[in-house]
Amino acid sequence: MRTRLLPRVAFYDQHPEPADFFGEVIDGLRHRPRRIAPKFFYDEEGSRLFDAICETPEYYPTRIEKRLLAEHAQDIARLMGRGCLLVEPGSGSSEKVRLLLNALQPSGYLPLDISKDYLIAAATNLSTEYPWLEVHAACVDFTNPLDLPYCPHGTHRVAFFPGSSIGNFDPDDAVEFMRNIARMVGRDGGLLIGVDLKKPTDILERAYNDAQGITAAFNLNLLTRINRELGATFDVRHFAHRAFYDAEHGRIEMHLVSTVPQRVAIGRERFVFEKGESIHTENSYKYAVEEFHALAAKAGFAPMQVWTDAASLFSVHYLQVNTLRQ
């Protein structure tokens, strides 16, 4: 692990190797159905496009979650405990944590993200805005067990996982991820987590098919990134964004669909796409509150409080570790 000090931020680089990116993309394209993990969306442009998605009128989760966090910041701070060490996996722009900082007064904040340059910029901005806050940023892949680079003895730890990113895991993997969080925060630790709720299909499908085409650009940017970083030959004009709700699995699926028969090279590997063949790029599971509580219980968390909006579109949960499962 390399460590360097930015003007105000300690930065730890555990960035996944390019070889991992190549290997996972090749394995995923050989798999049937073809798939690429959503963590690869987030180069700098992907992170920027994600923030732009959050501004679209159709993408309700960000607006509602921010409102819930702002309205309930004092209650949240009381439950989490002032002076805690606050760890945010997938911190992105670190926008949402700003809604909690004044009420929570954490003793330290650890943004963890796979998108390195974006993380450094976001952590530096945050630290400039909140000079009293100790910020330790780490570039990590949170699908691996979390090993905190900064962990002062005796400070109780709380994780913050907003944005319904938990929905990007299949349910069994979501339990495994939350178990890792439970181990990381320890016996008196907690987890504040945003979870998107089940709702009518048209609202869900609009959120992932915005009229300005920003979600489509975000999805297609994955191929541009693979071309640039892995020397691939995807013709981005011949792939189309597709997102739909699969009610049986309770999830939005995002795909990149080949609009013509075509061949693609990645290094020495060759892939043939039929017209209509797709690469599955993301799942976003939606839960009823009770379904999510059942999942959290399997990971050793007890529900302490849940906040939802009046239309029950989105939920924010505070969970506390009750059993540490190894």
Ligand SMILES: C[S@@+](CC[C@H](N)C(=O)[O-])C[C@H]1O[C@@H](n2cnc3c(N)ncnc32)[C@H](O)[C@@H]1O
């Ligand atoms: C959907 S965005 C959510 C950003 C922010 N937490 C929010 O709620 O607005 C997901 C974030 O997680 C990061 N991310 C995705 N997969 C990751 C992984 N495997 N390890 C670390 N960070 C990851 C992305 O770079 C991005 O910043």
